[in-house]
Amino acid sequence: MLETNKVNSFSCFLAAVKNVIDDKSVIENELQRYAYGTDASFYRLTPKLVINISSEEQLIQVIKLSNQYLIPITFRAAGTSLSGQAITDSVLIILSHNWSNIDVLEKGRKVKLQPGVIGSHANRALASYGRKIGPDPASINSCKVGGIAANNSSGMCCGVKHNSYHTLADIRIVLPNGSVLDTANLLSRQEFVRNNPALIFNVTKLAEKIKQDERLANKIAHKYRLKNTMGYGVNALLEYTDPIDIISHLMVGSEGTLGFIADITYNTIAIDEFSSVGLFVFDDMKVTCELVQQLANEDVSAIELMDGSALNSVSDKLQHFISIDKLSHDHVGLLIEISSNTLKGLKGLKGKQIQTEQHINNCGAHLIASKAFTQETPDIEKLWSIRKGMFPAVGAARAIGTTVIIEDVALPLPDLADGVEKLQQLFQQYGYYEAIIFGHALDGNLHFVFTQSFDEESEVQRYSDFMRSVSTLIAIDFNGSLKAEHGTGRNMAPFVEMEWGKDIYQVMKSIKEAFDPLNIFNPGVIINDNSHAHLLDLKSLPKAHSVVDKCIECGFCESVCPSKDYTLTPRQRIAVWRRINELKATDKFDTLNQSENITYNNLQKDYQFYGVDSCAATGLCAHECPVGIDTGKFIQSLRADKKSSQWLMSQSAQHFSKVVWGANKAIKLVNKTSQLLGPKKTKVLFHWLNKLSFNQIPHWQNSWPNGEGQLLHNQDIDSKHKINKEAKKVQLNKVVFISSCTNRVFATDNNAQDKRSLISAFSSVLTKANIELIIPKGVNSLCCGKPWLSKGNTLIAEQKAQQFIDMVTDASENGRWPIVIDASPCALALDELKGFKIQELSEYLLTSVVPHITITKTLEPIMLHKTCSSIQRDGATALTTLASLCCDNIIIPNDIYCCGFAGDKGFFLPELNKNALAPLAAQIPNDCHRGISNSRTCEIGLSEHSKLPYQSIVYLLDEVSHSD
Structure with a gap:
């Protein structure tokens, strides 16, 4: 009966929502529900329902309905x-x-x-003011402010002083009863007090209780000297008297359980202009930790501690700076960063660097290797990559x-x-021999990483016993913190x-009851x-x-994925595919998993669109992935399994020049059709053609250009642009040029001022630089192989790439x-397929051209799209x-990493392109009238969603340059 009531209640809630x-x-x-059941933890729950909230008003309505029907809700940021x-x-x-x-x-x-807001985007907005937000979690390029604040995340340089709790200026919250508090607004504060007397009373009473109990107050104060x-955050009860201030600080770190x-409004942190980083390896943990204590009394920005096993895990990166053999548990490294507003403050006679070096040198023979402090940005980035690479190194x-x-x-x-030594002993006792330890030493904050299987009950029991021992060691023996910066979650809730002890735990339970009865x-x-x-x-x-x-489902890949708000992200594609294979392996094809309400058949059927068809396969995810996974390559391999189109792909490769010719003629015909019918009717016509052809005929969009004119041959170009070799006293340089199939098919943008072909614009620039243009014979049959590679046919792609290489190598006189x-x-594509470096x-x-011409810059604002392929190269x-x-x-729009056109996907799945470019239009200045890039199909999509003509950058260079 109880289960029936729950089902009925949820049905009523769903209908009301x-x-x-x-x-x-x-x-x-x-x-999609299963996909959202994944976060970066080692737990998985499948939601019964996922709601995408666009406004505070919507949120309040849903919260009130959840109260009415007693339906639990959970908030998720990244x-x-x-x-x-x-x-x-x-x-x-x-x-x-929104x-x-x-x-x-x-002023920042x-x-x-x-x-x-993604954490790094907040810092990007503050960069021109020389400031940043205090929290600096390792996931700052992916995690969002809602999660940063809700988990009170900190990081490598943040410490306790600069976390969300201590840098909170104001906050706007929605409580479980639907009421809103904006602490920056006096009227909101007053109204909240009037409308929530029970909460104000309970919070005030709890604060009085803590302050009046010296034992509890001292314990809380001691605990919060640590991360x-x-x-x-019961320290709010001790540190504030105004109930509004208490409530706002209790929200920080409450993990979505209170509101x-x-x-959130942060007090920001000034960024020092000068910094240096060094790496130092010692042979004694005790000596090293004593050094950390000494440096803690100095003004050091960050100290990252890494035990010998952690250093061994990234030995390939370590070897760039330090040549040492395999290290033991007793060895330990310190990555130290110091910074100052002035160079003298950093490196002067009494500067921070000299003081720090003196402490390090006092360790004598215990210092076995080092990379001295450096201010060189590339070295600093590589040194930090050593530390940041440890968690993914274990994962890989x-x-x-x-x-x-x-x-x-x-x-x-x-x-x-002592804590490091005892943890290492527990690793050995419970068989976690691969475990590593690293952490933010200035705060006594240690991370330890290990791998665990949960396939067998004995393995679950091993993990349970180990965590019980760790919890006793840290919380009881050392009176430390079991969660320094990753939040309590489900993982540590039982501990x-x-x-904290029974009394303070009861206070915490009372806080939950007061906010969310x-x-x-x-x-x-x-x-x-x-x-x-x-x-x-x-x-x-x-x-x-x-x-x-090797995917650890951390979610670092998601921020750059063009389909992230449309279908699935790389992490979700992997998680769902794992589940499909898991169900398949157990023959649960039609079995309904009651705990998930998920069936194999539905997952398999829907994955074709959500997982395969809507993936842009750009490869940008690999750049953000800690273990370098290119989910695009995985999706391409699944596309390769689709045999139905293999014959057609083979034929198109064999007769590619005819395919290009046919596509060019078709585009010209479409252009004439749109001129006759007009944009509205043309779009409707192609919508129905697309449906009737089962997506074999593309969707038409306003940005479709006309077909390009016939490609010119060498002699035509020489004549047209009057490259007079005899008139030049110095022998010309030469360049072999191949116009891509997209530029052979499509003309320039219909609204562009310069409507010459790209090859004409390029030839014009070369004339100014006194460079001869060579176009290989048979160029119309050439292709890099990308169209087949993106569809998973690597064999044909490699064949076309090799044909390309052979022909251009000959034209270039063997390089x-x-x-x-x-x-x-x-x-x-050529680089990936054959390792063939082409410019x-x-x-x-x-x-090769700019050094031989003169450029007069334009002041006109121009949009620039950085293609994902250029980013990867x-x-x-x-x-x-x-x-x-x-x-x-030059204006480079924020938060656009890939246009989502993805070869021909922009024609057949325009929603992907639209989703990827959603942030574009709002970032175009009113006085900006054009854009530039270096991929024709990308430019078509950009033109559609910006309403500006986008062209190759060569047009701009030709416009602003002249001969020396």
Whole structure:
């Protein structure tokens, strides 16, 4: 009867939600629900429902309905949480892109952020003011402010002083009863006090209780000298008297169990202009930890401690700086960063660096190797990459099927050496021989990483015994913190009472009851009386595919994925594919898993669209992935298994020149059709043609250009542009040029002022630089292989790439002359397929043409799109450098990493392109009238969603240059 009532209650809740939320924002699809059941922890729960919330008003309505029908809800930002606080088997609330506002206040001294803002984006907005937010978690490029604040995340340089709790200026919250508090607004504060008398009374009473009990007050004060995110921030009861201030600080670190953070205003931190970093390896842990204590009294920005096993895990990176043999547990490294506002303060006679070096040198023979302090940015980045590479290094080396687990604890600094030694003893006792220790030594904050299988009961029991021993060691023996910065979550909820004691744990339970008497917000997180809660709903990572088996589901890849708000992210694609294979292996094809409400058949059926068809396969995810997984390559391998189109792909490769000719003629016909019918009727016509052809005929868009004119031959170009070799006294340089198939098919943008072909613009620039243009014979049959590679047919792709290489090698007189192609995706494809280095047009123009011409910059604002292929090749350095040489007002829009056009996907799945470019239009200045890039298909999509003509950067260079 109870279960029936629950089902009926949920049905009523769902129906009510659909009355206030758009259907597209209410996600019931099995595959999508399972995808959202994954966060960075080693737990998994599948929500019954996912709701994409676009406004505070919508949120309040849903909260009131959850109270009415007693339906628990959980909030999720980026899902990079490590302790299981961002998952649920009830209702998961995610944030639309509408929650991404950044307001810089008081000349950067404060910043007001909505919960959907990625941490690094907040710092980007503050950079021009020389400031940043205090928290600096390792996941700052992916995690969002809502999660940073809700978990009181800190990081490598943050310490206790600069975490969200201590840098909080104001906060806007929505409570479980639907009431709103904006602490920056006096009227809101007064109204909140009037409307919530019970909460104000209870919070005030709890604060009085703590302050009047000297024993409890002293314990809390001691605990919060350390980093501590275990349980609620009860230090707020001790440190504040105004109930509004207490409530606002209790929200920090509450993990969505007390309320929803609608925005938060931080007091920001000044960034020192000068810094240096050094790496030092010692042979004695005790001596090293004594050094840390000494340096803690100096003004040192960060000290990262790494035990010998941790250093061994990144030995390949370490060898760039230090030549040492394999290290033992007794060895330890310190990565030290010091900074100052002045160079004298950093390196002067009484500067921080000399003082720090004196302390280090006092360690004498215990210092066995070092990389001296350096201010060189490349070296600093590489040194930090050593430290940041440790967690993923364990993940990459783990056995398939095991989970990588990272825990974090904090100890009083005097106990640091003893704590490391005791932890290492526990690793040996419980058989975690691969475990490593590293951490933020200035705060006594240690992370330890190990791998764990949950496939067998004995393994679960081993983990349970180990965690019990760790908890006793840290919380009881050392009176430390079991969670320094990763939040309590489900993982440590059963141990909150052990760390804090019965009295303070009861205070924490009273806080939860005061804020959320119906236990609606994220139940089971922080407060959980089930002593085995940390052993439930454990995530399995079964073998699924060789490309993705190393994935640790951290979510770092998600921020750059063009389909992230449309279908699935790379992490989600991998998680769902794992589940499909897991169900397949157990023959559960039609079995309904009651705990998940997920079936194999539905997952398999829907994965074709959500997982395969809508993936742009750009490879950008690999750049953000800690273990370098290219989910695009995984998806391409799945596309290769689709045999139905193999014959057609083979025929198109054999007769490619005819395919290009036919496509060109078809584009010209479409252009004439649109002129006759007009845009509206043309779009409707192609919509129905697309449906009737089962997506074989593309969708038409306003940005479709006309077909390009016929490609010119060498002699035509020489004649047209009057390259007079005899008139030149100095022998001409030469360049072999291949126009990509997209530039052979499509003309320039219909609205562009310069409507010449790209090859004409390029030839014009070459004339100014006195360079001869060579076009290989048979160029119309050439292709880099990318069209087949993206569809998973590597064999044909490699064949076309080899044909390309053979022909251009011959034309270049076996490499005597540079070889250039006008599309960045083609250059990247040739590099990936054959390791054949060919110059992309912007690279060649920058290095070989610019030195021989004179440029007069334009002041006109111009949009620049950095293609994902350029980012992967050289960080788009050549493209952006060339653009800045041509124009002093280049605008690179934020938060666009890939346009989502993805070859031909923009024609057949325009929604992907639209989703990826959603942030573009709002960032275009009113006086900006054009854009530049280096890929024709990308430019078509950019034109569609910006309403500006986008062209190759060569047009701009030709416009602003003349002969020397």
